[in-house]
Amino acid sequence: MTTVAPPSKTDILIYAELLTNIRQITVKTSLPTPADHTTGAEIFDEGRKFRISHNGITRELDLPATAPVKGTLPLSHKGSVDLTWRLPLRPVRAPERQFLPENQPLPWSASDMKLGSPVSCRACGEQFVKDATVTSWKDLPSENWAEMMEFWHCHKPVDHDKPEANSLQHRGYGAASIISAQPGVGFVDITSFLFTESDCCSISFSSPSLSENFDSSEKAIDATNEEKFLSISCSKCQADVGTFSVLASTVAFFKWQIDCEVSSTQQPPSSSDCLVATLLSTIARSGSSKSVVMPRHMSSKDEEARHLQLWVLNNNVIYTSNDNRTATPAIKVLFKDIEEKEAVDLVESLSNDIQDINFPAAAIQAAREILTASKYMLPSSERSFQEWQVGLLERWTPSVA
Secondary structure (H helix, E strand, O other): OOOOOOOOOOEEEEEEEOOOOOEEEEEEEEOOOOOOOOOHHHHHHHEOEEEEEEEEEEEEEOOOOOOOOEEEEOOOOOOOOOEEEEEEEOOOOOOOOOOOOHOOOOOOHHEEOOOOOOOOOOOOOEEEEOOOOOOOOEEEOOHHHHHHHHHHHOOOOOOOOOOOOOOHHOOOOOOOOOOOOOOEEEEEOOOOOEEEEOOOOOOEEOOOOOOEEEEOOHHHHHHHOOOOOEEEEEEEEEOOOEEOOOOOOOOEEEEHEEEEEEEEOOOOHHHHHHHHHHHHHHHHHHHHOEEEEEEEEOHHOOOOEEEEEEEEEEEEEEEOOOOEEEEEEEEEEEEEEEEEHHHHHHHOOOOOEEEEEEEEEHHHHHHHHHHHHHHHHHOOOHEOOOEEEEEEEEOOOEEEE
């Protein structure tokens, strides 16, 4: 997302968003002084652009979609500094992007990856997985695949005249099922690539409880007695690049911390891109738009880190603004910081339909900074709601870099 600075108090702020679900473009402006006889607004260039003039200042903006409107727009709030117009979409053309959460492209799926691609540290270029090591890339199923399989097994049609050949304890799946990495195979989930440790090199293992690094998971587990996860860093530059699952004996590299070869030239995903993909997947899986993003494997330096509560207001916004003049797909969210106890209480409460999402503390801080900066693209009256702040997170699209 483009770096956004607080708007000047002497300039005109313009923000336009396309709401595909109701097929409407909303244009909002903030003026430095109340609208008066010098204020005027219009749509021109065959419905593609918006222009506003006020007290000798004129500003223009490309709309996120073409509107079947041209000419002067009415001013409904004279005497106000915040003005709003709602424009219909051109009826002959449907929106190009389909925004159902379950239909969204994921950053770097298995089909995007080149066979034999090395996997390298994005910070320093050190190779973690050498050339030609990966002979197959495979997408992992959605997070709730095991629960759905278990549900199907319990409720599938049964021929009562024939006993089942396999009892429940002998089936190969269930809510506690774990997918383990395989030599030569790169498994792909929403946020990471998974490999066997034997396929990897130039990585160090550590535990939040101990600052020492080890060159193998076995040494780290023996020294720390860790039973769940270890942190993984680059042996060359010490960048935090992923985690190691003790239970599954699997190395997981964060997509935003690595480079690899893809079948087409695409912008490498950021941690924010992966967080948005996770939020959309959570909505598709649970139906809940409310989440708490909790730091994963907190170290002592992260203990004071606050958790980030998010409420997705709209997952299908395309916007333009003074600071981002290209039509950009995004999600609009309410966000606020909360303490760990409140986060745990919200997630564990049976009356709150709030999902928990685990992310590295640094990635949560990056999302927090993007959200805080993005609110300055909005009119001042729309930057907060009660105790929440309002912000935007861009959605990853498989566009050419």
